[in-house]
Every structure is written in C-alpha cells, then in structure tokens.
Amino acid sequence: MKTGTFSELEIQQKENPKPVIIHIYTSWCSVCKIESFQLNKDKKLVQLINENFYLINFDPEKMKEKISFQGKEFNYLPNGNSGIHELALALSKNKNQPLYPLWIILDKDQNLIDYHEGLFKPEDMKRKLEKVLKF
Structure with missing residues (x-):
C-alpha cells in the first residue's frame, strides 16, 4: 500500500x-x-486504498518530529526511555494510552467518518471504505 506523511497530506489535499x-x-x-x-495480502483492498484514499501509517512511539495537522501542532512526549506522540493521544478516544491498532478514517474535508480500535479484517475494511466512497 502506498503510504504518506502528515506533511505530504496537506499538499496532496490541496x-x-x-x-x-x-x-x-x-x-x-x-x-x-x-x-x-x-491487509497487504488482499489485492483488491490495496488497490481500493491506493486509488481512492491517502494512507498514513503512524507509529506514535517512534515518530519524534513535530506534526502539523488540522491547523494544530503536535509534539512527541518523552517519558523515560520511551514516549508517545501527542497526536496519537488527540486522535484516540482513550486519552491516556491508545489501543493498537487504531484506524481513523476522515472524509476529504478532514471530518471523522470512522474510528476503529483493534483488528480490522480485510473484508470489514473493504465494506467500510466502499461506504465512505458512496458519500
């Protein structure tokens, strides 16, 4: 699957x-x-995502750079030997520690369409994404 970054996203959306x-x-x-x-094994799903969505894979424990998203700036919050990016906390319903994996689906205007914690099976994701495209 083609993935991008938050900084690329701003340019791509324009x-x-x-x-x-x-x-x-x-x-x-x-x-x-x-x-x-x-998910990567499902060729139809990969094609659906690559053609119709921007995908950002985000590891909040490894990403230490500042991220600008939806007009706000978010930073990495170190905590001893580890830490977490505050954007992950802002996007998560669990403000202390996000549940992984976490999927956030936004429409082209950056409005939340779907929030999915835990395993997202390929068939379920395909159904959800096809509904998003019908909006």
Whole structure:
C-alpha cells in the first residue's frame, strides 16, 4: 500500500482532495503485524486504498518530529526511555494510552467518518471504505 506523511497530506489535499486513513500502530504490537500482513495480502483492498484514499501509517512511539495537522501542532512526549506522540493521544478516544491498532478514517474535508480500535479484517475494511466512497 502506498503510504504518506502528515506533511505530504496537506499538499496532496490541496491538489487532489481524498478521504484519509490514519493507521496508528506500534512495532511491538503482534495484532498490528498480523493485521498488516492480512491487509497487504488482499489485492483488491490495496488497490481500493491506493486509488481512492491517502494512507498514513503512524507509529506514535517512534515518530519524534513535530506534526502539523488540522491547523494544530503536535509534539512527541518523552517519558523515560520511551514516549508517545501527542497526536496519537488527540486522535484516540482513550486519552491516556491508545489501543493498537487504531484506524481513523476522515472524509476529504478532514471530518471523522470512522474510528476503529483493534483488528480490522480485510473484508470489514473493504465494506467500510466502499461506504465512505458512496458519500
């Protein structure tokens, strides 16, 4: 799947507005790894996402740069040997610690369409994304 960054997203949305998928995960999350493998294996899903959405894969424990998103700036919050990006906390309903994987789907105007915590099966994701495109 083609993925981008938050900084690219601003430019892309001005040139060619599309719905956005933000996938929040961590490198240590075993469910995230299984899910990623299953989703990437589904060729129709990959094509659907690549053609109709902007996808951002976001590991909030590794991303330490400042991110501008929806007119606000978000920073990495160090905590001893680890930390978390405050954008992940802002997007998550659980403000102390997001549940992984977390999927945020926004329309082309950056309005929240869907919020999905935990494993997102390819068939369920395809159904959800096809509904988004019908709006």
